Amino acid sequence: MTHTVKNKAFLGYTYEDQRVSDKMSFEWTSEELQKVVEDNQIVIFMKGTPDQPQCGFSARGAQVVSMVAQELGIESFACVNVLSDPRARPSLKEWSDFPTIPQIFINGELIGGSDIAIEMYQSGELSEMVASKDNSE
Numbered sequence: 590m591t592h593t594v595k596n597k598a599f600l601g602y603t604y605e606d607q608r609v610s611d612k613m614s615f616e617w618t619s620e621e622l623q624k625v626v627e628d629n630q631i632v633i634f635m636k637g638t639p640d641q642p643q644c645g646f647s648a649r650g651a652q653v654v655s656m657v658a659q660e661l662g663i664e665s666f667a668c669v670n671v672l673s674d675p676r677a678r679p680s681l682k683e684w685s686d687f688p689t690i691p692q693i694f695i696n697g698e699l700i701g702g703s704d705i706a707i708e709m710y711q712s713g714e715l716s717e718m719v720a721s722k723d724n725s726e
Contacts, residue, residue, distance in 0.1 A: 617680035626694045630722055631658060631666035634681055635691040638670055650691035650703035653710045657719055696722040 615621055626632050631654055637643035639651035651668070658666050671677040671690055678690060685692055689702050695718050700706060709715035 615674070617674065617676045619684045622681060622684045625667060625669065626697050629667035629694075630696060631663065631719065632669065632694040633666070633691055634669045634671050634677075634693075636670070636672050638668055643672055644690075646689070646703045647691045650693055650706055653703065653706045653715070654693060657710060657715055660716060661719055663719070695719055 633639075633647075633650055633654050635642065635644075635647035635651055637647055639655060642648035642651055654666055657663075669677075671681060681690070681692065682688055685699055687699060687701070691702055693700050693702065693706050695715070698718075700709060700715070700718070706715060709718070
């Protein structure tokens with residue numbers, strides 16, 4: 590379900606793996622979504638994965654997140670493929686109150702989709718936001 594992206598490799602498991610495994614199933618509840626966001630400094634809910642995006646907006650969002658992580662020396666970030674389960678998109682959109690995919694969260698805060706992330710990256714605001722969490726720890 591949630592992939593941790595580290596050095597452009599995915600660690601974790603997919604929804605299909607989860608159904609077959611002994612792991613607890615992900616039900617897309619508000620509590621589960623909140624936990625993913627709280628447990629990871631950078632999270633992107635996207636169509637596909639950074640290595641295999643399934644839409645252009647998700648590809649651009651993942652590229653921006655990857656660049657910021659690399660520039661700041663962050664070894665991993667969380668990626669959730671919303672195409673892995675038909676419940677994902679409606680549950681995510683209702684929980685976040687944001688209508689589009691991808692959805693990018695930094696330090697527990699929804700910053701928006703790929704267009705907003707690109708603007709924030711170009712202005713330096715995105716790197717500052719991510720770095721502010723690193724410096725406060």
